[in-house]
Amino acid sequence: MTLLIRGGRVIDPAQGLDAVCDVLVRDGRIAEIGERIEAGDATVVDASNAVVAPGFIDMHVHLRDPGQTHKETIASGSAAAVAGGFTAVCAMPNTTPALDSPATLAEVARRAAAAGLARVYAIAAITKDRAGIELAPYHLLSDAGAVAFSDDGNTVENPRVLRQAALYASDLEQPFISHCEDAQLKGSAVMNEGVASARLGLEGSPDLAEEIVVARDLLIAAETKKPWHIAHLSTATGLDLVRWSRSRGVAVTCEVTPHHLLLHDDLFDDYRADGKVNPPLRDTNDSAALRAGVCDGSIDVFATDHAPHGIEEKAQLLGAAPVGFTGLEIALGAYAHALPDLPLDRFIACFSTNPARILHLPGGTLRIGAPADITIFGERSWRVDARTFHSKGKSTPFDGWTFARRALVTIVAGSIVYQNGELMARRAASA
Amino acid sequence: MRTVSARNLLDVDDVTRTELSALLDRAAAFKRDGATRSLLAGIPVLNLFFEASTRTATSFTLAEQRVGADIISFAPGTSSLGKGETIADTALTLHGIGVRVIVVRHPESGFARRLADAFEGHVINAGDGAHAHPTQALLDLMTLRDEFGGFDGLRVAIVGDIRHSRVARSNIVGMTMLGIDVTLVGPPTLLPAAMARAGVRVSRDLDAVLPEVDAVMMLRIQHERIDSSLLPALDDYTRNYQLNRSRLRALKAKSVILHPGPYNRGIELTDDALADPRSRYKAQVENGVFVRMAVLDHLVNGAAVPA
Numbered sequence: 001m002t003l004l005i006r007g008g009r010v011i012d013p014a015q016g017l018d019a020v021c022d023v024l025v026r027d028g029r030i031a032e033i034g035e036r037i038e039a040g041d042a043t044v045v046d047a048s049n050a051v052v053a054p055g056f057i058d059m060h061v062h063l064r065d066p067g068q069t070h071k072e073t074i075a076s077g078s079a080a081a082v083a084g085g086f087t088a089v090c091a092m093p094n095t096t097p098a099l100d101s102p103a104t105l106a107e108v109a110r111r112a113a114a115a116g117l118a119r120v121y122a123i124a125a126i127t128k129d130r131a132g133i134e135l136a137p138y139h140l141l142s143d144a145g146a147v148a149f150s151d152d153g154n155t156v157e158n159p160r161v162l163r164q165a166a167l168y169a170s171d172l173e174q175p176f177i178s179h180c181e182d183a184q185l186k187g188s189a190v191m192n193e194g195v196a197s198a199r200l201g202l203e204g205s206p207d208l209a210e211e212i213v214v215a216r217d218l219l220i221a222a223e224t225k226k227p228w229h230i231a232h233l234s235t236a237t238g239l240d241l242v243r244w245s246r247s248r249g250v251a252v253t254c255e256v257t258p259h260h261l262l263l264h265d266d267l268f269d270d271y272r273a274d275g276k277v278n279p280p281l282r283d284t285n286d287s288a289a290l291r292a293g294v295c296d297g298s299i300d301v302f303a304t305d306h307a308p309h310g311i312e313e314k315a316q317l318l319g320a321a322p323v324g325f326t327g328l329e330i331a332l333g334a335y336a337h338a339l340p341d342l343p344l345d346r347f348i349a350c351f352s353t354n355p356a357r358i359l360h361l362p363g364g365t366l367r368i369g370a371p372a373d374i375t376i377f378g379e380r381s382w383r384v385d386a387r388t389f390h391s392k393g394k395s396t397p398f399d400g401w402t403f404a405r406r407a408l409v410t411i412v413a414g415s416i417v418y419q420n421g422e423l424m425a426r427r428a429a430s431a
Numbered sequence: 432m433r434t435v436s437a438r439n440l441l442d443v444d445d446v447t448r449t450e451l452s453a454l455l456d457r458a459a460a461f462k463r464d465g466a467t468r469s470l471l472a473g474i475p476v477l478n479l480f481f482e483a484s485t486r487t488a489t490s491f492t493l494a495e496q497r498v499g500a501d502i503i504s505f506a507p508g509t510s511s512l513g514k515g516e517t518i519a520d521t522a523l524t525l526h527g528i529g530v531r532v533i534v535v536r537h538p539e540s541g542f543a544r545r546l547a548d549a550f551e552g553h554v555i556n557a558g559d560g561a562h563a564h565p566t567q568a569l570l571d572l573m574t575l576r577d578e579f580g581g582f583d584g585l586r587v588a589i590v591g592d593i594r595h596s597r598v599a600r601s602n603i604v605g606m607t608m609l610g611i612d613v614t615l616v617g618p619p620t621l622l623p624a625a626m627a628r629a630g631v632r633v634s635r636d637l638d639a640v641l642p643e644v645d646a647v648m649m650l651r652i653q654h655e656r657i658d659s660s661l662l663p664a665l666d667d668y669t670r671n672y673q674l675n676r677s678r679l680r681a682l683k684a685k686s687v688i689l690h691p692g693p694y695n696r697g698i699e700l701t702d703d704a705l706a707d708p709r710s711r712y713k714a715q716v717e718n719g720v721f722v723r724m725a726v727l728d729h730l731v732n733g734a735a736v737p738a
Contacts, residue, residue, distance in 0.1 A: 198625040201540040201562030201600055270548070271541025315517060319539050 001414060002026045004039050008047025008376060012054055013349040014365035023052055025372040028414035033366065045416070047376050050408055053348045054365050055087025055373030057355040058328060059148075060177075060231055060255060060303035063089070063120070065111060066104070067096025072308040072392045074108065078117035080306070080328040080391035082418040085407025087373035088119035088363060089306075089328070090355075092152040093130060100125035100136045102144035109145060116425035117417050119373070121147040121361065123177060126165050130154045133161065138169040147359045148229065150177035153278060153323075155213055157183060159220065166224035173360055175227040175253070180213035180238065181205070181279055190273075190318045192265035192280040200268055202318065207235040207286075210279050214238045218245040221252055229358060230254040232305050234279040236289035243298055253358050255301035256290050258327065258334035263287075263397055273314050273321030275397045277307070294339055294350065300358065302350040304331045308393020326393035330384055332377055333403025340404075351375075376409040390423070439547045439554040440726050442563040443605035450729070451608065455573050457725035458718065461497075468499030470728050476500040476532040477525065480557070481507045484536055486692055486716060487557050487567070491534050494723035503530065522549035532731065535559075540597075553730040555723075561595045561656075567691055568601035569722040572609065574714050575646060578687050582609040588640050590616040590672055591650035591699050592657070594623060598691045599650060603631055614640050617672060620661040621652075637672055641681045648689040649674050649699045665698060674700040679707055687711045 003025040010033060011018045017033070024032040024039055063077040072080075074091075081089045091108060093099035099108065105122045112120035124146035128134040132154060141149070149169060155178070156162040166176060186205040191197050193204025214230055218241060221228035233239050233254050242254045259275075264283055267275035275281055293299040307324025314321050335347065352375070356364020363373040386399040410418035415426035437445045446454060476495050480488050495502050525533065531552040535543050540560030547554035558564040572582075579585060587606060593599045593615050606613050607630040614632045615622055627633045634640050641647065652668070662668055669675075674688065682688070688700075688710040696702060704710065 193623075193625075195625045195628075198623040199600070201560055201597060271544045312517065315519070317518070317539050317545060318541055 002039055002042040003045060003372070003411065003414060003416070004037060004042035005045045005047050005052055005374070005376070008050050008052035010052045010366065011344055011348055012366040013345045013353045014054065015367055017366065018345060023366065023374070025374070025411070025414045028372055030366050030368055030370050030372050032368065045376070045409055047409075050376050050378035051344060052366075053375045053377065054352040054356075055363050055410070055412065056085050056332070056351040056375045057088045057090070057361060057364065058086045058304050058306065058331070059090040059301060059355045059359060061089045061091055061306040061328065062094060062308065062324065063091045064308065065095065066107065070310055070392070074111040074120060075115040076390060076392045077306070077308070077328070078112065078115040078120060079423055080326070080389060081118040082410040082412065082423065083390045083407070084328040084330070085332045085375045085377055085410055086118055086328060087375060087410060087412045088121060088361065090121045090123050090147055090359065092123050092150065093125040094152045094154075098125045098130045099123065100128050100130070102140050105141065105144040105146060117423065118412060121145065121359070123148045123150050125149065126151045126156055126176065127161065132156050132158055135161070135165050135168060138172055142172050142174060146174060147361065148174045148177050150179065150231070152179050155179055155181050155183065159216060162217070163220050163224060166220055166226040170224055170226050173227070175229045175358060176221070177229045177231050178213065178217045179231045179278070180210045180217065182209045182213050185209035185212065188319075189280065190276055191268050192282050194265055194283055196265045196268060200271070202268065205280055207237060207282065210235050211237045211241060214241045218242070218250060218252060221245070222248065222250045225251070227251040228253075232257045232260065232279060232303065233290060233299070234260045234282050234286060236286050239289055239293045239298060253300040253354070255303040256294065256299050257303055257305045258331055258338060259397065261287055261291050261294075261338035262334060267397060268318070271318055273316065273318050274325065274395060276318060276321055276323050277305070277325065278323045291339060294346075295342060300350065300354040302331065302335050304328055306391070308391050309395060311394050314395040325395045325397060326386070326389060326391045327396070328391060329389050330396055330398045330403070332407050333382065333384070333405050334398060336405035337401070337403050372411060372414040374411040375407060376411075377405060377407050379404055380406050380408070382406050437730065440565050440730060441543045441547055441554065441556045443565045443568050443601055444608060445565070448608050451605070454569065454722065454725050454729055455576055457728060458569070458573055458721040461721045461724050462718070466497045466724055468497070470498040471495070471500040471731055474500050474532065474731055475530050476502055476534065476727070477530045478502065478504040479507060479533055479535045481537040481542075482558070484557070486719070487536065490716070490719040491557060491723050494720045494727060497720070498724050498727050500532070500727065518545050519549040522546055526551045532727065555726060555730065558597055560597065561600070562597050563601045563604070564597040565601045565605075566719065566723050566726060567598050568605040569726070570715055570719040571602055571648065571689055571691070572605055573718040573722055574689065574711050577714065577718070578711065579645065582611050585646070586612040586614070586644045587646045587648065588614045588616055588644040589648045589650065590637060590674070592621045592652050593617050593626060593650070594621045595653040595656045596650050602648065607631060614644065616640050618662070618668070635671070637678065638681065641678055642683065644686060645683070646687045646689055647674065647682065648691070649704070650691065651693065651695045651699055669698060673698065674704040676701065676703045679703060682709065689715060691715070
């Protein structure tokens with residue numbers, strides 16, 4: 001199959017490219033980039049008034065599959081991904097069973113191939129069953145395709161275990177990813193600790209719960225020389241710690257989420273759980289510091305922490321309701337909303353170039369010969385309606401918001417998988 | 432002219448300052464003249480207490496009887512909410528059965544709000560977690576008004592486990608609405624610094640605060656919510672925060688002592704404080720019935736506002 005993407009503004013930070021031109025895709029790979037390419041047999045994609053970028057990669061999603069498929073499946077999550085402009089997602093291991101064995105990783109790969117939409121990579125557990133006690137078999141998991149290691153929402157509590165895990169896995173290129181929350185400091189918190197929690201009589205989790213673990217893990221990264229990635233930073237001091245560690249030469253990268261850039265702990269006056277998430281939504285100083293961190297290059301990656309739940313689960317009382325919400329289908333618009341002045345090459349680097357580099361993934365560039373994973377987006381105003389999500393998770397605090405930018409066409413391995421609001425499964429044979 | 436404004440009383444600021452004064456006037460009139468049983472005649476009122484309560488539940492029941500309501504009480508342990516029914520469905524069912532007013536207590540902050548958002552009748556919050564207990568604040572305000580004739584220039588200290596106290600939070604809301612100067616006193620583990628705001632100061636020095644205030648409200652330590660990392664031995668707490676004989680001497684002659692109960696004798700206050708002529712515990716519980724009658728009448732029948 002040959003695709004000719006005609007007349008878009010092609011931006012590829014990996015090769016410093018920013019020009020209005022055509023992109024020719026043949027046999028699942030980028031074949032040619034140039035002005036007025038002619039290819040008689042090609043399917044033409046009109047990209048005028050749109051941006052053609054290397055495929056967006058979300059390195060932090062929860063697909064709930066296996067084990068909690070009433071919340072999401074690999075198929076529904078893949079659909080949500082491509083509808084949101086993502087050509088690849090990295091699934092966190094907090095499934096049932098956890099992604100801690102080669103067999104489970106193989107099953108995830110099989111289900112992703114059957115869905116035939118986005119590429120789905122597995123982030124394997126650091127410890128068996130994510131219990132923080134026994135090390136997972138890193139080299140076997142690497143052979144099975146793991147792109148990183150993380151115990152995700154279960155911060156590895158014991159520093160001895162984490163240090164030894166990092167030492168044992170230090171010969172592998174896959175980074176460790178830390179979800180930084182100290183369980184003791186967090187306690188039974190349902191939101192951020194601050195003026196709002198004090199007024200509402202709700203237990204809050206202090207900034208310190210994140211910062212103390214960021215500091216610890218970066219010290220372990222420095223000592224073990226293991227490449228490290230800090231997930232969903234939520235505090236100004238957490239970001240400062242990343243800067244400090246990086247200034248000392250530690251191989252550390254980090255990500256944010258749209259909600260930590262745009263939302264705050266003032267969302268709880270109605271005691272609904274729509275804004276309940278880990279780490280919690282903080283205050284305006286934190287979100288401003290994080291946005292500044294994106295602009296000055298301290299933050300590498302735009303993730304979503306896509307965490308779907310059933311609508312009736314989120315409607316429970318604040319204490320019982322699960323944490324997190326759907327993110328794949330709002331991220332592109334929400335990040336543009338949070339950072340309207342961010343140059344497009346930085347925007348694309350955070351969505352594509354950087355996650356591909358950090359996780360050593362194919363893609364993340366439009367170089368000739370690279371896999372033809374392409375995201376086409378444009379400035380098109382749209383209103384979020386969670387009921388229309390492809391994700392099974394219909395809960396987002398951004399429901400009803402209006403965003404200025406959205407995904408138009410998503411191409412994976414040279415096949416159009418999303419266009420004009422329609423999903424199209426790619427042929428199993430391609431790339 | 433009769434108008435209905437607030438539909439629920441989830442916290443004191445569900446009513447305006449004007450309505451608040453009218454509520455206290457109404458409670459005072461009930462105290463003076465008694466009530467007629469026709470005020471809520473035939474109105475089904477449900478007492479829904481998910482958490483044990485002696486004084487509040489009894490006080491509400493008595494208030495409901497005095498205004499003539501049809502009273503329903505049931506054991507929430509056996510309710511559908513425990514069987515996985517959503518709050519919205521429970522609210523719909525209760526309204527369908529005919530319940531028009533729900534008096535609710537629940538251990539989780541925000542429960543009353545979530546119920547009220549789904550219930551078409553009136554919800555009165557009888558205490559939700561650490562959040563609010565508005566009728567307690569109203570009875571405290573009534574007691575202060577009885578004592579001082581008004582609220583102008585009043586200074587009040589609230590002492591103890593502020594962090595877990597819905598009584599403190601509702602009093603802060605009500606007192607700041609009325610311009611009362613509030614000082615919160617306690618150790619930082621039980622008194623978040625973030626509770627300070629306009630009209631509300633935070634202190635850990637009871638001895639410095641006591642001589643300056645017109646009223647001191649002593650809160651109990653909520654042992655059921657406190658672990659050993661929040662407080663050292665009780666002796667250390669009582670050294671700093673107990674209202675005892677020597678501290679009673681520091682309190683002005685015309686000041687009063689309030690306590691929402693239940694008391695933990697020998698902890699937040701000693702027998703001397705309970706026996707002190709400045710204590711107003713009896714007036715507080717008496718007034719509780721009258722403010723609850725006034726709230727029921729206000730929500731169901733509307734405030735009587737002069738034309």
